[in-house]
Amino acid sequence: VTEIQWWHAMTGANNDVIVKLANDFNASQSDYKVIPTYKGGYADTMNAGIAAFRAGNAPHIMQVFEVGTATMMAATGAVKPVYKLMADAGEKFDPSVYLPAITGYYSTSKGEMLSFPFNSSSTVMWVNLDALKKANIAEIPKTWPQVFEDAKKLKAAGYNTCGFSGSWVTWVNLEQLSAWHNVPLASKANGLDGFDTVLEFNGPLQVKHLENLVELQKDKTYDYAGRTNTGEGRFTSGECPIYLTSSAFFGNVKAQAKFNFTAAPMPYYPDVKGAPQNSIIGGASLWIMGGKSAEEYKGVAKFLTFLSDTDRQVWIHKASGYLPITKAAYAKAKEEGFYKDQPYLETPLLELTNKEPTENSRGLRLGNMVQLRDMWSEEIEQALAGKKTAKQALDSAVERGNQMLRQFEKSAVH
Numbered sequence: 001v002t003e004i005q006w007w008h009a010m011t012g013a014n015n016d017v018i019v020k021l022a023n024d025f026n027a028s029q030s031d032y033k034v035i036p037t038y039k040g041g042y043a044d045t046m047n048a049g050i051a052a053f054r055a056g057n058a059p060h061i062m063q064v065f066e067v068g069t070a071t072m073m074a075a076t077g078a079v080k081p082v083y084k085l086m087a088d089a090g091e092k093f094d095p096s097v098y099l100p101a102i103t104g105y106y107s108t109s110k111g112e113m114l115s116f117p118f119n120s121s122s123t124v125m126w127v128n129l130d131a132l133k134k135a136n137i138a139e140i141p142k143t144w145p146q147v148f149e150d151a152k153k154l155k156a157a158g159y160n161t162c163g164f165s166g167s168w169v170t171w172v173n174l175e176q177l178s179a180w181h182n183v184p185l186a187s188k189a190n191g192l193d194g195f196d197t198v199l200e201f202n203g204p205l206q207v208k209h210l211e212n213l214v215e216l217q218k219d220k221t222y223d224y225a226g227r228t229n230t231g232e233g234r235f236t237s238g239e240c241p242i243y244l245t246s247s248a249f250f251g252n253v254k255a256q257a258k259f260n261f262t263a264a265p266m267p268y269y270p271d272v273k274g275a276p277q278n279s280i281i282g283g284a285s286l287w288i289m290g291g292k293s294a295e296e297y298k299g300v301a302k303f304l305t306f307l308s309d310t311d312r313q314v315w316i317h318k319a320s321g322y323l324p325i326t327k328a329a330y331a332k333a334k335e336e337g338f339y340k341d342q343p344y345l346e347t348p349l350l351e352l353t354n355k356e357p358t359e360n361s362r363g364l365r366l367g368n369m370v371q372l373r374d375m376w377s378e379e380i381e382q383a384l385a386g387k388k389t390a391k392q393a394l395d396s397a398v399e400r401g402n403q404m405l406r407q408f409e410k411s412a413v414h
C-alpha cells in the first residue's frame with residue numbers, strides 16, 4: 001500500500017469531514033492509503049509544509065489557505081501543479097467542470113489549475129435569530145448602519161459584552177470589505193495581474209469602516225474577536241449575536257448553537273455607489289508537493305478524482321458549509337431542494353456571483369500574506385486600542401506592507 005500524507009488545518013466539525021473523506025477513500029480501494037494529519041491553523045500548516053520541503057520530507061498533499069496562493073505559486077519546484085499531476089498520472093481531468101469563480105483563484109491566466117480547490121468558502125454574517133427576536137428586531141440587517149443600530153439594541157436587550165463581532169479581522173474588514181464595495185485592496189487587480197502590486201486599502205471606505213469599529217468598540221457594541229477564527233465560539237455560546245466569518249463555520253454552528261440561526265450576506269455601506277459588488281473566496285486549496293514518485297502521484301490523482309465526485313461534493317457542502325466546487329454538485333444541491341430548507345448555505349454562492357467580478361473583486365494574490373495579515377492585524381489592534389487613529393493605522397499597514405511586497409517580488413522566481 002502506498003501511503004499519501006495529507007497535512008491539514010481543520011478542527012471541530014471540519015476535521016471530522018477530513019477524517020471521513022480519508023477513511024472512505026481508503027475503504028474504496030486497496031492500493032493507496034491517505035493519512036490526514038492536523039498541523040495547526042492555516043499559517044502553522046503552511047509554515048510546517050515549507051520547512052518540511054526544505055528538509056526533504058514534505059507531505060504529498062498540503063492544505064494552504066487561499067491567501068497563501070502567491071507564495072505557493074512562486075515556489076517553483078516545491079510544488080507539482082494539479083493540471084500536470086493529472087496529465088502525468090493519466091487521470092481523467094476536465095477543469096471546466098469546476099465553478100469558475102473558485103478555480104479562477106487557483107489557476108494561471110492560461111487556465112492551468114495549479115492547486116485543487118478543496119475547501120472554498122466566503123464571508124457571511126451569522127445571525128442569532130432568537131437574539132434578534134428578544135431585541136424586537138424585525139428584519140435581518142442588510143447594511144452596516146443597520147448592523148450598528150441593531151447591535152446597540154441587542155446590547156440593550158442583554159448582549160452587553162458584544163453586539164457584533166467577527167473572525168479573521170483583515171479578511172472580513174479589509175479584504176472582503178474592499179471587494180464587496182468594488183474598491184481596490186491593492187493595484188494590479190489585487191496582485192492577480194502581477195507581483196509588482198502596491199497596497200491601496202487606506203482609502204476613505206476602509207478608513208471610515210475602521211473608524212466605526214473603533215468607536216463602537218468603546219462600549220462593546222462591537223467587540224474584537226481576534227486575528228484568526230479562534231473567537232468563533234463567541235457566536236455559538238450566544239455571547240455575540242451577529243458575527244461575520246466563514247460560511248464554513250456551519251458545521252460547528254449546527255453542532256453547538258442552542259438557538260435558531262441563519263447566515264445572511266455581508267452588510268454594505270449604502271452610500272457606496274454600486275455596492276454590494278461580489279465577494280471573494282476564502283478557505284483553502286490542496287497543493288501537491290514536488291519530488292514524489294510516479295506511483296505516489298497516481299494515488300494523489302485518484303484521490304482528487306474521488307473528491308470531485310458529485311455526491312461527495314454535495315455531502316462536503318452540506319456537512320461543512322464549504323462550497324460545492326463543481327457545477328454539477330451545485331446544481332444537484334439546488335435540485336434536491338436543499339436551499340429551500342437551508343437557504344443560508346447558498347448565501348456564500350450568491351455573494352460570490354452577485355455581480356460580474358471587477359479588477360477589485362476577482363480575488364487577491366499577494367506574496368508574504370501570512371506576515372502581511374499579521375502586521376495588518378497588529379495595526380488594526382493599535383487603532384482599536386486607541387493608540388493610533390484608523391487612518392494612521394491603515395497608512396502604516398499599507399506602507400509596511402508595500403516594503404514586504406517588494407521583498408517578495410525580489411525573491412520570487414517569475
Ligand SMILES: O=P(O)(O)OC[C@H](O)CO
Nearest residue numbers: 065121246248282283284
Ligand atoms: O474558515 P475558512 O476555511 O473558510 O477560511 C477563512 C479565510 O479565508 C482564511 O484565510
